[in-house]
Structure formats: structure tokens, C-alpha cells
Amino acid sequence: MKSFFVLASLAACALAQRMHIQAPTPGQTVTGNGTLTVELEQDQSLGPLRQTSVLIAMNNCFDVCDQPDQWSPGIILYNGDFNPQFNASAPQKGHYQDFVLQLPGFQPGPAVIQVAHQYAGGGATLTNVFDYATVQVTVQ
Numbered sequence: 001m002k003s004f005f006v007l008a009s010l011a012a013c014a015l016a017q018r019m020h021i022q023a024p025t026p027g028q029t030v031t032g033n034g035t036l037t038v039e040l041e042q043d044q045s046l047g048p049l050r051q052t053s054v055l056i057a058m059n060n061c062f063d064v065c066d067q068p069d070q071w072s073p074g075i076i077l078y079n080g081d082f083n084p085q086f087n088a089s090a091p092q093k094g095h096y097q098d099f100v101l102q103l104p105g106f107q108p109g110p111a112v113i114q115v116a117h118q119y120a121g122g123g124a125t126l127t128n129v130f131d132y133a134t135v136q137v138t139v140q
């Protein structure tokens with residue numbers, strides 16, 4: 001029983017370190033050849049955490065948006081450092097980073113933005129871990 005609680009609290013700790021897509025919001029309309037601001041927020045952890053990198057990709061998903069295994073490969077919009085910062089002018093946002101990305105010209109219709117995140121976290125020793133998030137938007 002005791003080990004169950006230890007495992008549960010470790011899992012909760014790992015969950016609390018996730019990255020979240022704060023912008024765009026689900027259903028937001030974006031211009032297929034315009035610029036798009038993607039805002040990523042990093043939960044603060046009690047333990048140590050070392051950022052590695054983040055990859056942001058986007059693809060039209062049309063009638064298979066709810067079937068990720070049918071999605072065509074995403075076009076990579078950013079692949080590089082992730083350095084979320086606390087902004088004293090916007091404390092409610094926590095630790096976040098904005099990426100202003102030029103879109104190459106997506107077709108009008110539904111599209112999905114996928115974000116893959118690598119970092120090192122954990123307790124006494126850091127473990128390389130990964131998390132992932134998506135948000136669906138509408139290209140106009």
C-alpha cells in the first residue's frame with residue numbers, strides 16, 4: 001500500500017512537469033500563410049528540470065483530425081531550444097515562451113499543431129523524458 005502511494009505521487013510529480021500549449025486555443029482561426037504565435041507553458045516542478053528542446057509542427061488534417069494515425073507528416077515550423085521564462089508583467093502565465101512562426105501556406109480547413117518536447121527531469125538523478133501536446137485550429 002505504501003509503495004502504491006509513492007508511485008502515485010511520483011506519477012503526479014511527473015504530470016506536474018508537463019508542457020502545455022496556451023496559444024493558439026482550440027478552434028482558433030489562423031491565416032494559412034500568415035504568422036502564428038505559439039505560446040508554450042512549462043509547469044514548474046519541485047525537483048530539478050533541465051530543458052532540452054521543443055519541436056513545433058503543423059499539418060492540415062481535414063476529415064481525419066480525430067484519427068492521429070491518419071495524419072500526414074507535419075511541416076516543421078520550429079525545432080530548437082525551449083527556454084520558458086517567468087514574466088513579471090504576466091504572472092498568471094507562469095513560465096512560458098512565445099514562438100512567432102511564419103506559416104508556409106496551409107489549405108483552408110482544419111489543421112493540427114503538434115508539439116513534442118524533450119527535457120530532463122526527475123529526482124536525485126535526471127532522466128531524459130518526453131511529452132507531447134496538440135491543438136486543432138481552423139485555417140481560413
Ligand SMILES: *[C@@H]1O[C@H](CO)[C@@H](O)[C@H](O)[C@H]1NC(C)=O
Pocket residue numbers: 033034
Ligand atoms: C496569403 O494568401 C492570400 C490568399 O491567397 C494572398 O492574397 C496574400 O497575398 C498572401 N500573403 C502572403 C504574405 O503571402
Ligand SMILES: *[C@@H]1O[C@H](CO)[C@@H](O)[C@H](O)[C@H]1NC(C)=O
Pocket residue numbers: 087088089090
Ligand atoms: C511580458 O508580458 C507583457 C504583458 O503581457 C508583454 O507585453 C511583454 O512582451 C512580455 N515580455 C516578454 C519578454 O515576453
